Amino acid sequence: MGFLMQKPVYDLKSDSIYFKIRSGKVYESMELSSHILVDLSLRNNSIIGIEILGASIFLSSLTSRKIDKDTIKNRLLIYLPPEDKEEVKLGFSLGNEKYVYAIPKLYTSPIVAGC
Structure with a gap:
């Protein structure tokens, strides 16, 4: 995935962001x-979009x-951001301020862990 910047879809009521990649x-x-969901396609499990819940928090x-x-x-x-083989990253821009979040590789959902 290359560099792609866009305004995400933001639902004010649910405080959630959706970032469509393809x-x-x-x-x-x-x-x-705990805040990030990824939508995958059937073909090659490629990422279609990323949802962030509780976006303001x-x-x-x-x-x-x-x-x-x-x-x-x-x-x-x-x-x-440019691809990194070690981490999946999301960049956030608020005017001149830029922040990068590295999505944790190993995350055990409390929902799945409780099953």
């Missing part, structure tokens, strides 16, 4: 962390400052 039919959604934690819902709605851009 078109396609979603075959499966996978929980990568997630971004406030990432930036170490309060990020309100209006800021997310009006200023947030999401991008994929």
Whole structure:
């Protein structure tokens, strides 16, 4: 995946962000962390989109400052930094400020762990 920057779809009521990477039919959604879900296609399990739940809490934690819902709605851009074979990363841009989040490789969902 190359460098792609776009304004994500933000649902103010549910405080969730959806970042569409490519078109396609979603075959499966996978929980990568407590805030991040990834939609996969049937073909090669390629990533179609990424959803961030509790976006204002997630971004406030990432930036170490309060990020309100209006800021997310009006200023947030999401991008994929250049590929890194060791980590999957998401980039967030709030005006001139840029933040990168490395998605944890090994995450055990509490929902799956409880089954």
